[in-house]
Structure formats: structure tokens, C-alpha cells
Amino acid sequence: MSELVITGIVVFVLAAFVGFEVISKVPPTLHTPLMSGANAISGITIVGAITTAGLGSGTVAAVLGFLAITAATINVVGGFLVTDRMLSMFRNRPKAKARDD
Amino acid sequence: MSELVITGIVVFVLAAFVGFEVISKVPPTLHTPLMSGANAISGITIVGAITTAGLGSGTVAAVLGFLAITAATINVVGGFLVTDRMLSMFRNRPKAKARDD
Amino acid sequence: MIELLYLAAAVMFIIGLKRLGHPRTARSGNTIASLGMLVAVVVTLVDTEIVTWATVIAGLVVGGSIGAGVARRVQMTSMPELVAAFNGSGGAASALVALAEMIRIGPDTVAVEAGIATALSVGIGTVTLSGSFIAFGKLQGLLPGRPIGFEGTNALNGAIAVGAVAIAGWALATGSIGAWWLLAGVTLVLGVLAVLPIGGADMPVVISLLNSFSGLAAAATGFVIANSALIIGGALVGAAGLILTFQMSEAMNRSLANVLFSKFGGVAAGPAGDADAVNRATTEDVAITLAYANSVIVVPGYGMAVAQAQYALRDVADALEARGVKVTYAIHPVAGRMPGHMNVLLAEADIPYDQLLDLEQSNPKFHQTDVVIVVGANDVVNPSARDDATSPIYGMPILDVDHSKTVVVIKRSLSPGFAGIDNPLFYLDNTLMLFADAKEALESLTRSVVDA
Amino acid sequence: MIELLYLAAAVMFIIGLKRLGHPRTARSGNTIASLGMLVAVVVTLVDTEIVTWATVIAGLVVGGSIGAGVARRVQMTSMPELVAAFNGSGGAASALVALAEMIRIGPDTVAVEAGIATALSVGIGTVTLSGSFIAFGKLQGLLPGRPIGFEGTNALNGAIAVGAVAIAGWALATGSIGAWWLLAGVTLVLGVLAVLPIGGADMPVVISLLNSFSGLAAAATGFVIANSALIIGGALVGAAGLILTFQMSEAMNRSLANVLFSKFGGVAAGPAGDADAVNRATTEDVAITLAYANSVIVVPGYGMAVAQAQYALRDVADALEARGVKVTYAIHPVAGRMPGHMNVLLAEADIPYDQLLDLEQSNPKFHQTDVVIVVGANDVVNPSARDDATSPIYGMPILDVDHSKTVVVIKRSLSPGFAGIDNPLFYLDNTLMLFADAKEALESLTRSVVDA
Amino acid sequence: MRIGILNDVTQLQRRVTLTPDAVAKLTGDGWDVVIESGAGSGAGFADEAYRQVGAKVSSRQDSLAADVVLLLSPPDPATVGDLSPDAVVVGFLDPLGSPEVAQTLADAGVSAFSLEQIPRTTVAQSMDALSSQATAGGYAAVLVAADESTRFFPMLITAAGTMPPAKLLILGVGVAGLQAIATARRLGAVVSAYDIRPETREQVESLGATFIAAPTQQFQAGGYARAVSDETQAEQQQALADAVAQSDVVITTAMVPGRVAPRLITDAMIRQMKPGAVIVDMAAGSGGNVEHSVPDRRVEIDGVVILGPSDLASRVAGDASRMLAKNITSFLALLFSTEDGFDFENEIVAGSCVAYGGRLFDRAAGAGMEDADE
């Protein structure tokens, strides 16, 4: 296996652990926003789309690249915006005792 | 910066995140055992000691290598054993309701 | 350098995800994650030697406008289906990138590892795409919400999956581009067939799982184009999404397997008949609602007495008061089964007399109250006594809890109370039903309020 | 392949560390982590083309025997100093590996990145070594436990640290091996000077911080020899150790900075005079002790009444009973300030009468009780009434709580009770003092018991 | 219209039908109120207090001559004779226990409404005087028992020994029984209870007390228990005998409207009890749940004290009168809510009417009678 792939696997495994650990018990009210936010992050594939489309080789790849960028951008832009809308209900009550974690 | 170093940094950062996240609120009774267990893990340097000493080039390096292996082995073997001794008090009470996380 | 900037973006994703899990920090978490994305995109635009700027910019503009437009305009109630649609795009994008890269490099010259990664990316990405849009259709009402399928659905899907693996092997072996397209087509069908047999009520769990899939697809694409940002970001979402999926099915008291495969396996155990018509809430939902309220009025009833929940109730009130929430109690004159029934029990729990309001004192207060929590009361908060002249209890003065912003009702079922009549309160839009024994519900509520 | 096995080892470290944080899983966590270590070592032994087997085996055997011997024989009470000593070895090993590698490659041919990593490894490793052994000395009584230093200690240490950086720069620039040795020497001194001014009571926090350092040293060494196992393992321990350090200083109600730098900066705020002679416990300590007991007897006293802690007490008992712990209450005839004082309050909290034991019933039970929790009682559990003929309360029958395995006393201070006399119970080895208002203590105890 | 209040205060009857607060409300609504002097004295309300809220303090004759006359107990023929012919009489008329009174009232031509007959429905609860007075009675019964008992009710662990909590048994868990359970639990006693209606088990437990399960239980519709068969009664007595024998205090409240109260505690059971034990028979006036119990007398059998107080509600005369006044004002508001005559379509009005238009009121034909009347 190439060095690059192995490094990729190591990074993948570690990142997956971070992903597992970073989500502690989430209150159900946050299930949908969290899902939506995570989904927007998975739009990171936009980076791949830009790379592929940008290098531009052949019509098929170009069309696929354009479609990929479009789809990924929808995911990213729409995802973050809609998450923010959902979360606007959690504005902090000023009276509640400040408790940050 | 070499590719290797950069990969190292990525891996280091991700592992550090895992380390941060993996430790949630620990009851004080477990502070010392956890410290001891983590300390034994830091004895992973034994791997480096073996590599360096095993390759064997020159007396100084050999002596240093021997010392390194010895020190690291003390850390690893002693560390895990002593942690286990401390933890023997947490043997599960059979009567308690089974609750695993 | 670019790698380190990608790392910075990844760190922002991690921090963002973590903060998204707590009500107090969720919004800032989303912002941080979106900044991470901005960093990643800008870095890529700068770093890549883009030759086809037109394509790239066109894609960004078109995608951005669609995403932003839809996100702004959609109703709050259609959020889950919107997430499904976005998720589908994400999966599609990953599959497309992998395919494009495959075509760019040439299907016959690609390395085995990259080939496997491409197969994963295409397979998972297309399943995400088609599965998400089926979920979207079910939630939007474009497709029937009920499970669609037949006895052998699961077996058929298994067979298709095996077939997809075989096709991928063939594609890898032969380097035929047609094989890759076939693979994409087959997995697209798999996504459709896998989601159709799942009921509409379970769609949120399915979407969450598909969200995890879209992360994995992105990670696989990362292997294809050897990009650490995709690998880290994708792995993060894949793992976090999976955990979230488990938590969501747990919140429904179901196992994930039960959600995904049960409908035609026989075990199907959905919520009961007319309970569908109410807003069911979980302890955590209620806890958040209470914890962020300014004022809460508790309406105890006979159910509190039956559950002997007075001490647990006091604990919830203490936890709320510790957060600065004002708590009072509205005592209906005939709550319980004897005159002064509630008084005895609340006195046992040493709830201060000056927090007790009788009917005359409390009714003017409800319309300025954020949350009313009805603990095992029923007849005494039945609006038909006020509004429905044909009701057998018409004319009995009630507590007008429906005038408050939100009503939480804790009882075990939709069973009627002493008077034996149905209660329209339970079906109101601003009513949340928490079906549980009052004592147990309040006990876990205390914990959730403390943590909220 | 070897990298993937290292990855497997790293995963086992992660899982092990996670499990070490929970009482129920801690022991298995340690085992998993040690298996991970075994995998890493075996892989390395197999993979490396070892030419000097004698050196390697000698090192393993010598180190292994020392480690195992000491670990088996040491008293349970000397655990923290033992951890310190082991930690010192770990730091030393990392520094030695880095130095040996430097020598092997040749100080003048080494790459800059590797050089920086070597400097970090040597610096951090030696600070860990000398700091750990100072901590060991303080705890073992080989060195005085009190802070040793002078007004300017912190400034001096700062200067030394800057000097060490300069030396490292010089070593990198000149490639002189002597400079590397000098660096090691200077940082060795730094470790000594940094730990000496910290009081013995704070040593556990210092050891935990040095533990985090030894992780960082291992990670730095990983960069030196380009070994991912070291990088991951070291980063894990570095981060986890840091979090643990913060938690430990938090448990002492101190900031980490206050622990490390306060003694000669003026802010020194140690525990009060004779309170040093007792075993102070935190809520979490007590929660674990209670949660893993089979039987608990509660002894309430006037302090429970003053704090109006009866409801909070009931909640703790409920939480314990939910875990299968048997809870009863021993009521001394003169507990409180009026006959039946405890009865009134416990009845308010609806504690069942059949769980109340009077003096005659409870005294034979203490010696077979795991934990007695004394809530704001004092005179009624004062052993001098039984043992000390000169005591003004000699002859009053008391509850023999000191006959149980562990006694937890919740009160705000060491102040005497009604009789105005000191209580030897508080100073016993099997007594844990939880200094707090009874109500507040019990409220947080409930949460901790539920989580334990 | 004028409301008349009578002075019915005796040693055992200390309540009054309307309190000054209630009178104030009624005069505010346009009523005239005339009150016999001293009517409130037993409940702590002076004539002066009534005068201040606009009532006329006057003679018994004046009160009886009012348009609406409020009564605490069935009137004797002399009293009925003093009523004006078109008077409306509202009060405890005991139509089941003393049916002859209803006849007398019918003969006098007055409209008479019995508070006892108000249906026990959810809507009628604010007028339910039986419930409100039973509440006072259940509370007072426990105080009487505590006062009579030679033991502490709560547990006390003291330097002078451990006093175990008193064991109380409540038989009959209607309104009074439930209130007795609650009050005894407040005082720290260990309480168990029994009723023939199975749904009372949950109610007993909802107050933290224990239900004594008997072998045979039968559910009775309509909220009221009917007389139970001899066999059931025998089995039940056997099941209760043990509980009774162990109790320090027994309070019995079992009643069946219109019938003699069931005999729950026999001589044999009493003789099994501990000396010093106390029995309070709240049904003593209706035949008694307890053998030997005599209304308003203290009987001692083998060291067991048996009380049959009939004045329990009057022991909290102030609050009992307040509740009664609320019941009566609510009822009057309903009764006079219709412009032209009484609304016999209304089940409360029809249910409580005992005499109307010179005849005994026939509930079944309620609406018809009204027609006949016009």
C-alpha cells in the first residue's frame, strides 16, 4: 500500500475517533440542527470538486466537475444557513446564570 | 517543511484532539490511576528506544540506547502493573445493576 | 502550507461540531464550522492551478444561490426534508468528484487503492443521493409516508449490494468506464429500495444515517484525490453522524436495526393510533423548553398524586429556580380526588405556600407565561369545559393553561381522567405531550434541566 | 503494514484511556492499553533490523524487572510518588532516544525539523525527569514537603528556560554535540528548580502535568525518528494529561497557575491549620465510595436540620437505592436540638419509618456496614463519649460509626457541636471529611452518584 | 329578594349558613339579608360583622319571613309554620333520613331544595356541601382521635426512649375518609385504609397510605356504595379484623345514602384491640359503623375508647361555615339564574328539589312538573 494511503488511513481513523468523542449526549432538540451542521461539513467535498473541475480535462470531466461543484455548494451554503436559522431559537436568555462549557 | 513532518503534525493534532475529548469529567478517585495509566502509555517511547538501540552505531549511542530501553521499560511495565493494582478496588459489585457505557 | 491550512479548517470543524452539541454554544459552533469551510475553499481556490475558472465560478454561483435561496425561504417545519435534500447533493458531489477524477486519470491507469476509494465514493455517494431524495419525498408528502416494499425487500437489497461490489470489482479489473457508470446506476437504485420500506416517522433517523454516509463518501473521495481535508472532514462527519443516528433511534426507544429493517421483518412497533396527532416530546425537549423559559407555572393533578411525584416535582422546580426561572403552582379547586388533595402533597414536599395560586389568581397569569407544565392533570385543564357547551363538564371553571405560550403535559397515555372525556388540549399546536409516569419523568427532567 | 499495526496500538491506547476515566471500566481500560503497548513493542522488535539484540534484550529485562518489582512491592499509600518515578523514567527515555538518534545521524547532518524535534524531546524529557524525581523526593519525605525557593524563583526559571532555547538554537546552528549535552544539563536543572518551590500537597497536580510533558516528549521523539506510534501515543497522553491536570487542580479549587507559581508570588492559599490532619474528600470521592458500597447508614444531626437538607438527603438515598445500595438511617436519641428533631424532618421528606433505626438497633450494625454518612452530626458520634473518661460527655451513649469500614462526615468545618468539644472521629484514618453545607453537598452528591 | 339566616347554634352545632364575606357578596348582587342575632357566634362571626356588610340583624321570626330561608338541619313543624307560603327553603333537609320533613314543606307550599341531593357531578362541585362539610369532618376526626389517644401520632426517637408511630386505620374512603388519611399522615401516623369501592385503592395510595386489600370487592356505579350482601360483609369483616386489632386508632366513615350505615366493627373485634386504642365513628348518627358507638358519647369497652361525635364539622366551625357559605351562594346563583321560575331542565336544580308547588318533587317528572306549574 502506498505511503499516502496509509497516512490517509491513520488520519481517517484518528479523525473518526474525534468525531465519535466530540458528540456527547445531545439533547433531542439539537438533533436536527446538529445533523444539519454536520451535513454542511460533509460538503467539504467541495474542495475536491474545485480541484477536479479546476484542472479541467475533457468535456465529461468538466460537466461532472461543474455538477459536483454546484451540488457541493448547495450542500455547504444551504446547510450552514439553514442550521443557523434553526439555532436562532437558542439565543441566550440574559437572565440565566452564565455557565459556559 | 517535509511531507513527513506535515503528516506528523496533522496526526499529532488529531491525536491531541482525541486525547482532549476522550477524558470527560473523571471522578477524583480515578485521578491517580488515570494519571498512572496515561503515564504508562507515554512509555511508547520504548518503540523509539528499541529502534535506535537496535540499529546500533557507536558506543555512546549504544549506551544511550540501552539506558533508554531500560528507562522506557520501567515506565511501561511498572506503570501498567501499578495502575492495575490501584484499580483492583473497583471490582464490580455483582449486585449493582449492570450499566455499561 | 496548504496542508496546515486544511488542518486549521479541520480543527474548526471539530470545534464547531463539539459546540453544536450544546444548546448554549450550538449557534457559534455552526459559525465556526462554516468559517472552517471558507478557509478550506479559499485555500483550494488559491492553491489549485485552476484552468477552467468559468466552470468553477459558475458552479459556485449556481450552487450558492440555490442553497441560500432555499435555506432562507423554507418553512421551519420542513427542516428535516431540507436537510435531506442538501445531504443528497453532498453525496452526489462526492460521487461526481470521484467519477470525474477517474475519468481524468483514465479508468485503466488508476491505482488499485484509488480504484477502491472511487468505488466506495461512488457507491456510498449515490446511495446517499437517492436515499436522501426518497426521504425528502416521504417527508414532503410527494411519496406516501407508509412503508413501501414487500416481504423480501431486505434480501433483495442485500443481493443488489453484493451485485454492486461485483460490478466494482469488474470495473477495477477491466478499467471499463461503462462499468463505473453501471455501478453508479445500481447503487442509485439501492438507495431508493433501501429507504422506501421505512416509515415516514422514522425518516429523521434515516437522514441522519445518510448524513453519516455522505461524510464517508467525502472521506473516500479524499482518498481518491489524496486530500487530507476531505479525509478528516469526511471521517468526522461519518463518525459524528453515526453517533447521532444512534442517539436519535435511542430517543425513539428503538434500535437502529429496528428502524432500518423492521417494517417488513414483522417486528414493526410504531406509535399508537391517535397518539400520532399529538406533539410527542422527550424529557430533553421538555428540559430545554423549561430551562430557557422566564416563567413556568406547574399544574398538578391526580396523576401527580398517583405517582407520588411531589418530591420529584419539587426537585425540578429547585433546578429551574437555580437557573433563574420563576416557578409557581396553579392549584385547581378540584384537582385530585379530595378537597385539598394537592395541598397535602405539595406541603409534604415543603413547597412554599406563597408559590401556590388558586384558580382566580392563576387564570389571569397564563397568557404571560412561557411554559405551563401539567403534571398528571386532565379534567381541570380541559378547554371543552369552557368552550364546548355539549361537554358533560361544560361550566366547570378550568385553568386556562392553553393561553400560555407552551403547554407541557406529563401523563402516561391519552387516557381520560375522572370525567372520562377526551381533552382537546393535548392536540393543540403549542402542547407537548410527555408520555411517562409523572415521577419517573420528573426525576429525569431534573437531571436534564441541570445539564441543559 | 507496520504503520497499520501501530495504528491498531494507538486505537487500543485511545480505547484504554477512555475506559480509564470511568470506575466501572477503568481496569479493563488499563489492560487494553497495555495490550496496545505489547502490539507496538512486538511489531517494532519484528520490524526493526536489530543488530544489537544483546543491548535490546538486556534493556528490556533490566527495565522490566525493576518496573515489575517496584510496582508489586510498593505500599498502596505511596502510589503517587511511584507514578512520579515511573514518569521520570519515561521522560528520560524520550530524551535519551532523541539524543542517541542525534548522535547516530550525526549532529551536523540532521535536518532542521528533526533538530527542533530533538531539542523539544531533550528539553521536555529532562525537565520531566528531574521534576518527577523532585516530586518523588517530596512525597517520599526525602526532601522537605514545604515550598523551597525564594522571591525570584519564577523569574530565574523563566531566564533558564530562555537560556535553554538559546542553547538549542546554538546546537542546531553549530551542530556541536557538546551543545546538546549542555542543553540536557540546563533543562535538568530547570526541572529541579521549577518543582522545588511547590508544596508537597500540590505534588499530585505537578506529577500529572509532568505526565502530560512526558507524552509531549515522546511525541517529539516520534518526530525525530519519524514514528507515528510515538506521535500518536505521545499526543494522546500530552492532551489527556493536560485535561486531567486541570481537573485535578479544579478538584482542589485552585487554578493550575496558582498551584505552579503561587508559593512565592504571595497568593499562597493552602488549606487551613488543623484541617491538614484530616482526610478531605470531594463530592466525587464520596459519591464513588457510596455508589460502590453494599450498605450505607445515614446518621443525621443538627446540621442537617440547620441546612434543611432532609429532601436532598432523601434524593441521595433514592439514587443509591436505585443502584442497589441498602440505605438505612441511624437516629441518635439526642440528635438535633429537641426530642424527635430528626423524626420530624425525615418524616417531612417521607423517609419510610422502617428504615429508621434507633441507637440500640443501629450500634450492632456498624461493624458490618461499608459506609456511614454523618450529615451534620457531631456530639452524637463523638467516640470520646465512649472512650475518654475525662471528656465532659463521657458516658453518653453514642452511635459507634467508627466501627464501620468508612465514615463520611459532611459538615462545614471542624467546629464543635453543642457540647463544644473536639471530635476524634474526624481525624481517623477511615474517616473522610466533606466540608460543605449539608444541603449543597447532598445535592451535588445525588448528581455524582447517578453518574458514578 | 331577601335571604334569611337562622341562629342554629347549640353546643354541638356551631356553624352558620352564610359568613359576613358571603353576605357582602350577596348584598353586592342586590340581595337583602336578614340574620337572626347570634347566628355566627359559634363560628367566630359577631352580629356586628354582619351588620357592617349590610345585613339586618334581627329576630328569628324576621329571618323565617324572608323569601329565601337557609337551614342547617331539617326544620321542625313550628319553623315550617313560620315560613311565608312562597318561600324558597335551601339547606340540609335530610329527605332520605327524615322524609316526613319534605312532606311538611310540600304541604306548606314552599319550594324546598336539599343540599344533600345536589348531584355529585364535576360541574356541581362548588355547591357540594356534603363534600365541604365532610372535608371539615375528616380533618376534625383525626384531631379528636389524636386528642383522645394516649400515644403520639408521629414517631419520636428521644433520650427517653423510642416512641413508634401510631397506627391509624380509616374505614370508608369517601371525602371524609380521604381527608382523615391526609391529616393523619401529616401528623406522622402510619395510615392504612379500606373501602368497598375498588377505585379507592388508587386514591388511598395517592395520599401515601396503604390500602387493605379484602378478598371480595365489588364495584358500584354512580360513586356511591350500595349496601353489600351479607356474605361479602362477613368476608370483609374477617379481613379487617386483623388490621383493626393492630391499630391504635380507627376512624370509620362508611355510609350508604338513605340507609343505615354498615356495621364494620363488632364487639368481638373491639375486644381484640389494645387497651388505650381509640375508635372514632363518624357514622354514629346514621346507625354507626361500630358496635356500642353512641352519638356524642364516649364509651369505653375493655380499655378501648369509642367516640361517636356528630359535631365534627363544627369543630372547625369558621372554615366549615366559609365553605358552606360558598356552596350556598353558588347554589343560589344557579337557582336564581333564570328569570321566570326554576330551571328544572338543569340536573342540579331538579336533583336537589324536594318540594315544589305544594307537592313532593318527582325528579323523573321534573320538567313535566314545571309545565304543570305554568
Added chain:
Amino acid sequence: MRIGILNDVTQLQRRVTLTPDAVAKLTGDGWDVVIESGAGSGAGFADEAYRQVGAKVSSRQDSLAADVVLLLSPPDPATVGDLSPDAVVVGFLDPLGSPEVAQTLADAGVSAFSLEQIPRTTVAQSMDALSSQATAGGYAAVLVAADESTRFFPMLITAAGTMPPAKLLILGVGVAGLQAIATARRLGAVVSAYDIRPETREQVESLGATFIAAPTQQFQAGGYARAVSDETQAEQQQALADAVAQSDVVITTAMVPGRVAPRLITDAMIRQMKPGAVIVDMAAGSGGNVEHSVPDRRVEIDGVVILGPSDLASRVAGDASRMLAKNITSFLALLFSTEDGFDFENEIVAGSCVAYGGRLFDRAAGAGMEDADE
């Protein structure tokens, strides 16, 4: 040695010095016990019960002739005359209130120990009969007040209106006062309290009640309050007047040993109270905390009822006797723990002795006297 128990049962005094259980313990320890017939009848203990545990049921003469005679109240001269000359007398002898009795006992040559004089120390608590009887008294005082009050103590929100909780005020927070607070709180009343000793504030709050802060408070050593200055008394009365005026029930327990009880509630304060309010003066027998209060009489002033019951402990005669018996047996165990004569080195023995060797016992010279005696 033989212990004699007297029958002191009257309408108001229903306790007995030893219960059958206590007698069983004593006979087990080798004592003979003789009991005057009917001595336990007021507390629910039949002669037969005593006989079963080995006591001899006999005449008053026989009991008085015993070696140790137990008394519930100071003996009249005739009773003293019937004692045997070397008898030991233990009981409530009221040496401060009726010093002449001690003299009579001294003249008779008997050794006399007063339960009231047992020091209130931690070690002596199992013998502290004042505490145990005050416990019973404080409990009973609340029951008496609840029975007399025309109001519910707990709050009740009912279909017949909302009854607010009764407001109770306890003045004097010694043993009886604390128990009264606890009992009233159990019944659901809103309780506030006042005592001249500042440390009682914490104790009041430890029972969930409110302390009424008065402007002047002065701390008194030794656990007992001494008579306070006129000025302090005036200020305090002013501070309390408001609290009294708002209360539905006031229970006063303030006493100063050996002195007339302080006057806490004056005529003027009573006239500020609501009609129907109740005052229970537990100090009525020692001069009264309340103007107009008369021992064992019910006085009504402007609708306010003032009771001065002296029989409060006897209202729970069974448990009060149980506690008293425990106190007395503990005391006897101490008194007769030494072989040769009494141990006047012991502060409890010395503290409680009022007559010894034909003379009034001089506490200061306690040990000396013992020498003189040998």
C-alpha cells in the same frame, strides 16, 4: 429493695411513674415493685398488666412504705408522714416553687431527689424528665389549639373556596416550644416563633419555621433564660404585638425556673387579635405568659379564646408515662450504681438531691455532707 408507685390519677393528671415495661426491666434487675391499684389506669395500663410483670398491686400505704417511692408531684405532709424514715423519694418535688415540701422531706429524714433539678447536661439527657414531659406538652398544646381553633391549620384549595393556612406563633422556644413548632408545621400551619435566647433562632429555622427578630436580645448562660429587665420586656412586647395580632393561634411556653413566668401577652395585645383566635398558655400554672389566662380554664376575651391547660402531658398519658418511666429507671440506675451510699461527687446525683440526712441538701457542700454522713 422495693419500689413504690402511687396512684395519682385525677381528671387532669393521668400519667404514672412506671409503665409495665419499665417494671419488668426493674424486676429483672432484682427490684421488688409495689403499685397502688389503678395507678396506670389514666395512661392505659391495667393493674393486671403490672401484675403480669411481677409487681404487687396493693394499697397506697404499701407503696408509701417502700424503700424507694416515686412521686408525680410534691407530696402533702400526710403522704410524707407515711414514708419510712430511710426511704428514698424520687419525683417532681418542685423545690423552687414549693420549698416548704423539701423542708418537710428533710425533717422526715428521707433522702429526696427532685427530677426537676437534674442538670440539663448532655450526659443526663436520658433522665431529663422535664424535657420528656415538655415534649409531650408541646405536642399536646398544638392538638388542643387545633381543636379549639375554628380554622383549618393546613391550606386547602377546594371547590368551596380557598382556606389559607393558619398562622401560628410560638413564644418561648424551649423543649415544649420546639415540639409545638414541629407539630404545627406537620399539620401545615405557617409557624413563626420567638425566644429571648438568641441561639433559638437557628433552632427555629432548623424546623422550617420563621424566627421573629426582636430589637433587643440578650444571651443567657446555662441554657436557661433569666428574668429580663423591664426595659427589654417593654421593647420586646412592642416587637411581638404585630406578630400576635396577625396570628390565628398563639402558644406560649416561656418560663424562668424558680420565678414567675414572664408576661408576654397583655390585655391590649389580646384585643388586637382576630375574633376566633386561640391562645394556649403553657405557663398558666407558673403565673402565666398571658394576661387573663387561668389554669385549666377557658377564658374568652373579645372573641379570643385563652386556654391555660395544666394537663398537657397527660393528654398523651401513655407515651408521656413511657418516657417518664425511662427517665426514672435511668436515674435509679445511676443513683444506686454505687455500693455504699450515694455518689455526691456525681453532678447529677448532687444536683438533683434536695434533702439528705435530715437536712436540706446544700449542693455546694455536696461532697462534704457525704463525709459528714459517714
